[in-house]
Amino acid sequence: MAPITGRVPPLRAALNYLAVCVLVILVFWASLSIINVSLDFGFVARYATRIGDGFVLTVLISVCSMVASLVLGAVVAAGKSTRILPLRYACDLYVRVIRGTPLIMQIYLFFYIIGTAWGVDNRLVAGVMILSFFEGAYVAEILRGSLLSINETQIEAARSVGFTRVQTVRYIIGPQMVARTLPALTGQFASIIKDSSLLSLIAVIEITQTLREISATNFQLFEACLLMGALYLVLTLPIMLISSYFEKRLDYAS
Amino acid sequence: MRIALDRLSRSFDGREVLHSMDFDDEVSTLAIIGPSGGGKSTLLRIIGGLLVPSGGELSIDGRLVLFNERDLVPYRAGLGYVFQAGGLFHHLNARENIALPLRVVHGLSAEAATARAEELLARLGLAAEGDKKPVQLSGGMQQRIAIARAIAPGPQLLLLDEPTSALDPEYTSEVLDLIGALKAEGMRFIVVTHELGFARHACEKLAFLYEGSIWEYGPSEQLFQNPQTPELERFLSKLLEWRV
Numbered sequence: 287m288a289p290i291t292g293r294v295p296p297l298r299a300a301l302n303y304l305a306v307c308v309l310v311i312l313v314f315w316a317s318l319s320i321i322n323v324s325l326d327f328g329f330v331a332r333y334a335t336r337i338g339d340g341f342v343l344t345v346l347i348s349v350c351s352m353v354a355s356l357v358l359g360a361v362v363a364a365g366k367s368t369r370i371l372p373l374r375y376a377c378d379l380y381v382r383v384i385r386g387t388p389l390i391m392q393i394y395l396f397f398y399i400i401g402t403a404w405g406v407d408n409r410l411v412a413g414v415m416i417l418s419f420f421e422g423a424y425v426a427e428i429l430r431g432s433l434l435s436i437n438e439t440q441i442e443a444a445r446s447v448g449f450t451r452v453q454t455v456r457y458i459i460g461p462q463m464v465a466r467t468l469p470a471l472t473g474q475f476a477s478i479i480k481d482s483s484l485l486s487l488i489a490v491i492e493i494t495q496t497l498r499e500i501s502a503t504n505f506q507l508f509e510a511c512l513l514m515g516a517l518y519l520v521l522t523l524p525i526m527l528i529s530s531y532f533e534k535r536l537d538y539a540s
Numbered sequence: 541m542r543i544a545l546d547r548l549s550r551s552f553d554g555r556e557v558l559h560s561m562d563f564d565d566e567v568s569t570l571a572i573i574g575p576s577g578g579g580k581s582t583l584l585r586i587i588g589g590l591l592v593p594s595g596g597e598l599s600i601d602g603r604l605v606l607f608n609e610r611d612l613v614p615y616r617a618g619l620g621y622v623f624q625a626g627g628l629f630h631h632l633n634a635r636e637n638i639a640l641p642l643r644v645v646h647g648l649s650a651e652a653a654t655a656r657a658e659e660l661l662a663r664l665g666l667a668a669e670g671d672k673k674p675v676q677l678s679g680g681m682q683q684r685i686a687i688a689r690a691i692a693p694g695p696q697l698l699l700l701d702e703p704t705s706a707l708d709p710e711y712t713s714e715v716l717d718l719i720g721a722l723k724a725e726g727m728r729f730i731v732v733t734h735e736l737g738f739a740r741h742a743c744e745k746l747a748f749l750y751e752g753s754i755w756e757y758g759p760s761e762q763l764f765q766n767p768q769t770p771e772l773e774r775f776l777s778k779l780l781e782w783r784v
C-alpha cells in the first residue's frame with residue numbers, strides 16, 4: 287500500500303478517528319457481555335477521597351521524577367563525552383545497566399538492598415529516587431542524541447560571526463537542542479507517569495496502589511482496571527498531544 | 541589589505557596537508573582554485589581564524605594573528621565568512637540570522653540591528669523573505685542571505701568557501717552577481733571557487749593551490765593565458781573541457 291502523504295482533511299480525520307474509537311468500544315462491550323460481566327462504578331463515589339489522593343500522588347511523583355531525571359540525564363549526557371575516563375565509563379555503564387534491565391528488578395533491588403543499607407526508609411522518597419534513576423538513563427540518551435545531531439557547520443558558523451563559546455551555546459546550540467529534545471522529552475514524561483505505577487510494588491500509595499487496595503476489598507477488579515486506564519489517559523493523552531505539537535511546530539532543522 | 545603567510549603549515553592526524561606556505565601580497569580580490577583535497581578550505585579556515593595552524597605565522601596588515609581563543613574571537617568578528625552550504629542558523633529566520641550577530645557581537649541596539657537586516661534584505665530583493673527559516677528558502681537565497689550576514693557589520697575582508705558549489709546552475713549566477721556588485725563597492729574578498737569565468741574576470745589575483753602548496757600565483761588573466769606549470773595547465777583544461 288502506498289504511504290499516505292500530505293494532510294488528511296480535518297473533518298475526515300475526526301470522523302475516521304471516531305469510527306475507530308466506537309469500534310474498539312463495541313468489541314470491548316461485546317467481550318464483556320460474552321463473559322457475563324456488568325460494570326458497576328458505584329464505588330468511585332465512596333472512595334473518591336482516596337482515589338483523589340492517589341491521583342495527586344501519581345502526579346507529584348511524576349513531576350518530581352521528571353525534574354530529577356532531567357538534571358541527572360544532563361549530567362550523564364555530559365559525562366559520556368568527558369575526557370576523564372573513569373567518569374565516562376561510569377556514565378556508560380549506568381546507561382547500559384539501567385536500560386538493559388526491567389524497572390521491577392531495579393525497584394526491588396534498590397529499595398530492599400540499597401535503601402535498607404543506607405537508611406532510605408521513606409517509601410515516597412525512595413520511589414522518586416528509583417524512578418528518577420531509571421528515567422535519567424533514557425533522558426541522557428535523548429539529550430546525547432540531540433547533541434550529536436547538531437551540525438558541525440552550525441557551530442563553525444557561530445564561531446565565524448564572532449560568537450564566544452558561551453554565546454554559541456546560548457544562542458545556537460541551546461535553542462537547537464531544546465527544539466530537538468522537546469518532543470522526545472515530553473514523550474518521556476508520559477512514560478514516567480506510566481512507569482510510576484510500578485512503585486505500587488513497594489506500597490507507595492499512588493493511584494495504581496490505591497485502586498489495587500480498593501479492588502482487594504470490593505472485588506471489582508474490572509471496574510478498577512478501567513478507571514485506572516482512564517485516569518492514566520487523562521494525564522498521558524494531553525502530554526502526547528503537546529509532544530506532537532512541538533514536533534510540528536519546531537520541525538525546521540534539515 | 542596586506543596578507544602574509546610565513547612558513548604556514550597544518551597537519552591532520554600526523555599528515556601534513558599544508559606545507560610550509562609563504563605568501564606576502566596586497567589582497568583586494570583573490571580567487572583560490574585547485575583540485576579537491578589540495579587544502580583550499582584548510583587555508584581559508586586558518587585565514588578566517590577558524591582553524592589553528594600547526595606551524596608558521598599569519599599576519600594581516602603587518603599585525604601577527606595570535607591563535608588563542610581570546611584574540612581569535614574579535615579577529616573573527618572583523619571578518620565575514622561564507623560557507624559552501626548550511627551556514628545559516630537553522631532555527632532563526634532570515635532577518636534574525638543577520639540581526640543576531642549585530643546585536644550580540646557588535647553591540648547594536650535591537651532596532652538598529654533589525655533595520656540593518658531589513659536594509660540588506662531589501663537590497664538583495666529579499667524583503668519578503670525576512671520571516672522565513674532557511675529550509676523555506678531556495679539554495680540561492682540562502683547563500684545570498686549568508687553573504688548579507690557576513691557583510692552586515694562591515695568586515696575588512698570577506699572569505700567565501702565555494703559559495704556556489706552546492707547550488708543549481710540557475711542560482712549560481714545570482715550569487716556571483718552579488719559578489720561582483722560588492723566588489724564594485726570596494727569590498728575585499730578571498731573566494732575559493734570552481735567557477736573559472738568568475739575567477740578570471742571578477743578576481744584580480746589568482747592562486748592555484750596544489751597538494752598543499754601555492755603552486756602558482758599572480759594576476760588572474762595572466763595565469764589563465766599563460767600557465768607556468770603543467771599542473772595548472774592540466775587543471776584548467778580539465779575544467780574547461782566541456783565548456784560550450
Ligand SMILES: Nc1ncnc2c1ncn2[C@@H]1O[C@H](COP(=O)(O)OP(=O)(O)OP(=O)(O)O)[C@@H](O)[C@H]1O
Pocket residue numbers: 552553557574575576577578579580581582583
Ligand atoms: N578536520 C579534518 N580532519 C582530518 N583531515 C582533514 C580535516 N580537514 C581536512 N582534512 C584533510 O586535509 C586535506 C585538505 O582538505 P581541504 O578540505 O582543505 O581540501 P579542499 O582543497 O578544500 O578540497 P575540496 O575542493 O574537496 O573542498 C584533505 O586530504 C582532507 O581529507
Ligand SMILES: [Mg+2]
Pocket residue numbers: 580581582701
Ligand atoms: Mg573545500
